Amino acid sequence: MQKNVGTVDAVIRITVGLLGLAYGVGRMSRRPYRTPWMLMALSAMKVAEGVTRFCPMLYAMGVNSRDRVGLQNMLGKVKDMGAQAGLKQMGIGTTPKQEHANLSAEDKQLEAAVQEYVSYRQAEEASRSQGREQKPDDHHSRDEHLYPTYS
Numbered sequence: 001m002q003k004n005v006g007t008v009d010a011v012i013r014i015t016v017g018l019l020g021l022a023y024g025v026g027r028m029s030r031r032p033y034r035t036p037w038m039l040m041a042l043s044a045m046k047v048a049e050g051v052t053r054f055c056p057m058l059y060a061m062g063v064n065s066r067d068r069v070g071l072q073n074m075l076g077k078v079k080d081m082g083a084q085a086g087l088k089q090m091g092i093g094t095t096p097k098q099e100h101a102n103l104s105a106e107d108k109q110l111e112a113a114v115q116e117y118v119s120y121r122q123a124e125e126a127s128r129s130q131g132r133e134q135k136p137d138d139h140h141s142r143d144e145h146l147y148p149t150y151s
Contacts, residue, residue, distance in 0.1 A: 001052075001054050002054070003053040003054055003066060004053070004059055004066065005049060005050070005054060005065055006065040006067070009050075010049075010050040010051075010053050011050065012050075013046045013047070013049050013050035013055075014047055014050035014051065016043070016046055017043045017044065017045070017047035017049075017050060018043070019043075020040070020042065020046070021040060021044060021047070023036075023039070024039050025040075028040075061077065
């Protein structure tokens, strides 16, 4: 197990982990039946990563935050992943036809069914909204019977 967490990174991990554990213990003492087990487990994991100075996620990504070059590489990879995800979400870089070509036959059928359902629901909602615009008194007469009047 090779160290891949720098000193500053380790101190931040230990601090955040201890804060999470303190918060979890405080919640547990006030409401023992609603203990935040997941928060406490993740916080304990962060403390352990800071103490051992080894992070499995950084190891899996092939990143080392012990030196300045490794930290810059890590930030560069994160920026690249974020930029790629943003471009993909905006639809830049890949055309819908390219994405559609990569789908299997079942996925194409499912996509067509979802598009049909969505268009049906939009048409149904539009017809309902037109019906409401034509009968403004209908809404008032419905609400009239919800609340009793004492006169």
